[in-house]
Amino acid sequence: MTFSTLAMSIAESPTLRLNEQARLLRERGEAVIHLGIGEPKNRAPIPAILSASAKLSTGDIKYVPTDGLPSLKKAIIRYTEENYDRLVAPENVIVSAGAKQSIFNIFYSILNPQDEVIILAPYWVSYPEIVKMCYGIPVIVRPEDGTFHPRFEDIERVVTSSTKAIILNSPNNPSGIIFSDDFVAQIVDFCERKGIYIISDDIYHKLVFDGKRPTPAWKFTNKDIENTKVIVVNGVAKTYGMTGFRIGWAIAPRKLVEIMTNVQSQVTTCVAPFLQVAAEGALLGLQSVVEQLRLTIQNNRDVIMNELSTFTGVKCVKPEGTFYCLPDFRAYNADSVALSNFLLQRAYVVTVPGKEFGMEGHLRLSYSGSVKDVTEGIARIKWALDPNSPNEIYIGDKKMVRDWL
Ligand SMILES: Cc1ncc(COP(=O)(O)O)c(C=O)c1O
Secondary structure, three states, rough: OOOOOOHOOOOOOHHHHHHHHHHHHHHOOOOOOEOOOOOOOOOOOOOHHHHHHHHHHHHOOOOOOOOOOOOHHHHHHHHHHHHOOOOOOHEEEEEEEEEHHHHHHHHHHHOOOOEEEEEOOOOOOOOHHHHOOOEEEEEEEEOOOOOOOOOHHHHHHHHOEEEEEEEEEEOOOOOOOOOOOHHHHHHHHHHHHHHOEEEEOOOOOEEEEOOOOOEEEEEEEEOOOOOOOEEEEEEOOOOOOOOHHHEEEEEOOOHHHHHHHHHHHHHHHOHHHHHHHHHHHHHHOOOOOHHHHHHHOOOOHHHHHHHHHOOOOOOOOOOOOOOOOOOEEEOOOOOOHHHHHHHHHHHHHEEHHHHHOOOOEEEEEEEOOHHHHHHHHHHHHHHHHHHOOOEEEEOOOOOEEOOOO
């Protein structure tokens, strides 16, 4: 049997793999705490559910336009005007099955084989794999040790005649930091002069804390939508906690949207219409649900920072958005894969190894669950690693005794 070399080189999504491991442990009756998961626990907004059920109950669920239902595109245009202060045309918008597919469509439509895409570490695990799937080469730029802010000079240094795009994700998964305005402005100015696409993955732009907000990359260009190199990606997954609805979108020059539409038409035809109307319901419904979610997550961020601050040796940069943090665990184990496995096997806590995000020695912890999950999860990690913590703990109804420190 032979397979595609390219396909075989694509890594399994570590978060999906960990979900599966957690599910299997839970099935065995273990009291697993999932600090790996990248989705809020809220229920989908009521207008989303009502719109989807109304559509489903018509029984008329057929193919719809590849680039998205006109009514959803209208809602996205309104969202874009309200949140980005940009008026775009329906021809600038393409709806896909999640922001992940939007990003795939973009890379598939702009890259030629061996074109390079600059990815800033720490990065979302899927970026390098998607670039590779589109025959491109991921070029990773790392920040200086102890910070999550890459330096503009380091980006400039890796640009070659093959550089096609850079991807910006602020607030950032996995670190939770927001890039400074000066940094984004420098990148946009530089890339537009060089003809390099700037893909702004804004999927977490509403989940921000302490009054901070990332300034949209579009603010730093005075080019119109047809001429700018800035492409915006967004979706309902994180803002509304609608991960399972699989609705994301891209906003780009018409010509690029046209190409992406052709690509999508040959892969998935269209996005399920009842899921599209659900997204429309969320976008047009009461936005207080977003604020409620934001406040819950900000509170969880405060709780996890507080818990981590009592952990000798663990350093953590305070997240400004998202529902992740990326503490440095090198004082305990510099091998994040081994550490994450150890914590799952001994303490039944799911964490994601920093190595997967280009940041070895760190673990990504999600605080999108409940306060109880966060406090109990960190208590278990402390028990497993910190010799100063009590050596007995209850996990579920089992008393566990630490005998390895
Ligand atoms: C940075 C980033 N971009 C995009 C996505 C994908 O979003 P969606 O669920 O809409 O495909 C995720 C999901 O975790 C993410 O973290």
